[in-house]
Amino acid sequence: MNIVVCLKQVPKKDSILRIxxxxxxxxxxxxxxxxxxxxxxxxxxALRQKEKHGGEVIVVSLGPERARQSIKxxxxxxxxxxxxxxxxxxxxxxxxxxxxxxxxxxxKDEKYDLILTGLQSDDxxxxxxxxxxxEQLGLPSATIVMEVQPEDSAVRVKRELESGWFQWVRLPxxxxxxxxxxxxxxxxxxxxxxxxxxxxxxxxxxxxxxxxTSDDLKPGQVIERAxxxxxxxxxxxxxxxxAEAAAKLVEKLRFDARVI
Amino acid sequence: xxxxILLFIEQRDGVLNRTSFEAMVAAQGIASATxxxxxxxxxxxxxxxxxxxxxxxKLDAVHTVQDDKLxxxxxxxxxxxxxxxxEKLDPRFVILSHTYQVRDFAxxxxxxxxxxFVTDCVGYRVEGSEVVFTRQVFQGKxxxxxxxxxxxxxxxxxQAGAYRADKxxxxxxxxxxxxFEINLTDVQIRTQLEPKFQEAKQAxxxxxxxxxxxxxxxxxxxxxxxxxxxxxxxxxxxxxxxRPICDNEWLPMDRQIGSSGQTVSPKLYLAxxxxxxxxxxxxxxxxxxxxAINKDAEAPxxxxxxxxxxGDLFDIVPALTAEITRVKSEGK
Ligand SMILES: Cc1cc2nc3c(=O)[nH]c(=O)nc-3n(C[C@H](O)[C@H](O)[C@H](O)COP(=O)(O)OP(=O)(O)OC[C@H]3O[C@@H](n4cnc5c(N)ncnc54)[C@H](O)[C@@H]3O)c2cc1C
Ligand SMILES: Nc1ncnc2c1ncn2[C@@H]1O[C@H](COP(=O)(O)O)[C@@H](O)[C@H]1O
Numbered sequence: 001m002n003i004v005v006c007l008k009q010v011p012k013k014d015s016i017l018r019i020x021x022x023x024x025x026x027x028x029x030x031x032x033x034x035x036x037x038x039x040x041x042x043x044x045x046a047l048r049q050k051e052k053h054g055g056e057v058i059v060v061s062l063g064p065e066r067a068r069q070s071i072k073x074x075x076x077x078x079x080x081x082x083x084x085x086x087x088x089x090x091x092x093x094x095x096x097x098x099x100x101x102x103x104x105x106x107x108k109d110e111k112y113d114l115i116l117t118g119l120q121s122d123d124x125x126x127x128x129x130x131x132x133x134x135e136q137l138g139l140p141s142a143t144i145v146m147e148v149q150p151e152d153s154a155v156r157v158k159r160e161l162e163s164g165w166f167q168w169v170r171l172p173x174x175x176x177x178x179x180x181x182x183x184x185x186x187x188x189x190x191x192x193x194x195x196x197x198x199x200x201x202x203x204x205x206x207x208x209x210x211x212x213t214s215d216d217l218k219p220g221q222v223i224e225r226a227x228x229x230x231x232x233x234x235x236x237x238x239x240x241x242x243a244e245a246a247a248k249l250v251e252k253l254r255f256d257a258r259v260i
Numbered sequence: 261x262x263x264x265i266l267l268f269i270e271q272r273d274g275v276l277n278r279t280s281f282e283a284m285v286a287a288q289g290i291a292s293a294t295x296x297x298x299x300x301x302x303x304x305x306x307x308x309x310x311x312x313x314x315x316x317x318k319l320d321a322v323h324t325v326q327d328d329k330l331x332x333x334x335x336x337x338x339x340x341x342x343x344x345x346x347e348k349l350d351p352r353f354v355i356l357s358h359t360y361q362v363r364d365f366a367x368x369x370x371x372x373x374x375x376x377f378v379t380d381c382v383g384y385r386v387e388g389s390e391v392v393f394t395r396q397v398f399q400g401k402x403x404x405x406x407x408x409x410x411x412x413x414x415x416x417x418x419q420a421g422a423y424r425a426d427k428x429x430x431x432x433x434x435x436x437x438x439x440f441e442i443n444l445t446d447v448q449i450r451t452q453l454e455p456k457f458q459e460a461k462q463a464x465x466x467x468x469x470x471x472x473x474x475x476x477x478x479x480x481x482x483x484x485x486x487x488x489x490x491x492x493x494x495x496x497x498x499x500x501x502x503r504p505i506c507d508n509e510w511l512p513m514d515r516q517i518g519s520s521g522q523t524v525s526p527k528l529y530l531a532x533x534x535x536x537x538x539x540x541x542x543x544x545x546x547x548x549x550x551x552a553i554n555k556d557a558e559a560p561x562x563x564x565x566x567x568x569x570x571g572d573l574f575d576i577v578p579a580l581t582a583e584i585t586r587v588k589s590e591g592k
Contacts (some may be wrong), residue, residue, distance in 0.1 A: 090587075096367070097376060100371070104591060128367040131367035140451060141364075143363055162359070163520070164458050164459065165456050166457055167454060220376025220409060221406065222407055223407075224406070227402070227404075229400070229403045233565070235565045235568040236567050236568070237569070238567060242578075245569050246582070251568055254565075257548075
């Protein structure tokens with residue numbers, strides 16, 4: 001079974017985010033990056049399926065030079081090869097439809113049974129790229145997937161619904177699934193894996209290679225301003241050294257809020 | 261030329277999803293600010309009740325789309341049906357609520373129409389005939405104002421809780437309900453559905469707990485949960501968690517609070533090392549008193565906290581445990 005995993009590199013979870021000087025995105029200096037969380041789970045799921053059923057795991061990532069780091073990590077964990085969509089022409093692809101167009105075009109000549117994406121990215125959080133790829137490639141899809149059971153020419157998946165409900169659905173393959181965090185337990189790359197990854201292919205793909213021009217990659221929506229949200233509620237902040245703050249808080253909870 | 265606004269009303273088993281009324285608040289606001297007419301669309305099989313419930317609101321029309329292929333929700337059925345509706349009505353905006361169902365089909369709908377879709381918005385601003393949408397990035401840590409450059413129809417979904425359902429304006433008289441003719445004969449439904457279910461072992465019911473201490477990824481590792489457990493014991497509280505803690509199996513699934521976990525409203529909700537992503541917040545925002553301990557003063561959890569301590573939880577939690585133990589041992 002051949003599985004494509006769409007993988008995005010995003011600022012690390014604990015990053016201190018500041019607004020950049022153009023006021024339209026974050027200041028990307030001094031930020032370290034990692035694989036978007038749900039994508040790490042999608043990759044892990046692909047590797048587990050490959051271990052059970054054989055086949056190849058192909059990683060696709062659109063991003064700048066630094067995205068190579070996350071691609072290498074995926075190869076070190078066991079992916080077989082990678083496609084890196086890396087070209088300044090992709091810089092204008094800032095909305096989900098444009099990113100999806102590039103990914104779909106890059107996958108046109110690939111043979112796959114499943115495409116896995118994260119259910120949403122940790123930076124933009126569009127929750128769209130995977131499904132747009134599915135539509136562009138004519139694939140059936142299921143979102144927020146918590147379990148994957150391949151059958152002969154179909155795949156049975158457990159979807160998460162709201163408030164603790166689930167549903168199994170079956171789709172003919174090839175299909176696209178968006179994977180929810182927590183579907184499995186993530187592995188770490190081993191030293192052996194890191195060494196093996198050095199020999200694996202990372203194919204750099206430019207827009208022209210897949211027949212796209214900057215016109216095809218124009219976004220349908222643009223961010224005109226990024227800013228810290230205004231706090232709508234007035235939180236009473238309690239200051240002081242830990243013991244002091246703890247004493248003040250307990251007093252507030254006992255005598256003002258009267259909850260303990 | 262595109263005209264009017266279309267609101268998607270979600271239903272399951274003939275029950276209207278209340279978040280559709282939240283999105284309706286935004287849709288009504290945009291309609292009145294732009295002078296556009298507002299209609300709603302309901303898909304399904306036996307949906308007359310849902311349609312008349314929607315029609316009691318201030319709307320210009322309610323369209324019902326009934327077909328055997330829409331009896332149960334599938335992305336193929338919904339995309340095919342709504343594509344026909346949107347192409348025929350050609351509205352300027354299609355407004356939806358950002359539910360799990362909408363996440364499952366609306367991006368495909370937008371792609372099949374070749375239109376842009378702005379997801380999970382928390383607000384909007386009308387500028388002349390244009391609408392600028394506000395959506396959060398980085399899990400609520402940063403807001404962005406997003407301008408549409410694509411041709412209409414423009415699809416926009418609103419986050420759960422962005423507006424209050426009870427603020428949806430009622431109409432002076434019931435809006436006309438009209439069946440909308442579409443043709444799904446050639447549409448193939450590729451998804452086969454099994455019955456919905458809940459995991460059987462929901463061992464703990466946190467909804468009745470008066471005091472909850474919830475722990476998030478700030479705790480760093482499983483061993484450190486012990487430290488929070490001590491605070492829980494000192495308080496006589498229940499322990500709960502954000503999703504990543506349960507994903508990592510540091511605490512069982514049934515301790516998870518949020519859109520895919522339990523919904524609670526205790527007297528005290530103490531959030532330790534939790535950032536306050538919307539999917540967590542929907543499960544606890546109605547708590548009577550919310551306290552947050554977080555090293556990041558900008559963490560979204562402080563948006564809803566009554567009391568906050570900005571600092572390292574590894575210093576503050578033990579201090580708090582000691583203080584509570586001390587106060588309790590003094591009795592009374
Ligand atoms: C469809 C869907 C459903 C979801 N359902 C749920 C759900 O039901 N429940 C849920 O919780 N999440 C859910 N999520 C995930 C949610 O979006 C967030 O990813 C999650 O809530 C984040 O958990 P967290 O706050 O513990 O972790 P993080 O966001 O990583 O936050 C950790 C926090 O700890 C703070 N911190 C770190 N170190 C320290 C320290 N030493 N001292 C003090 N503070 C520290 C950091 O400043 C940060 O604010 C869902 C997501 C999706 C897409
Ligand atoms: N630049 C990218 N490169 C590769 N995959 C991506 C990219 N952007 C988004 N994706 C995939 O699409 C999923 C959803 O992203 P989003 O629509 O931005 O929330 C992510 O979890 C990834 O799997």
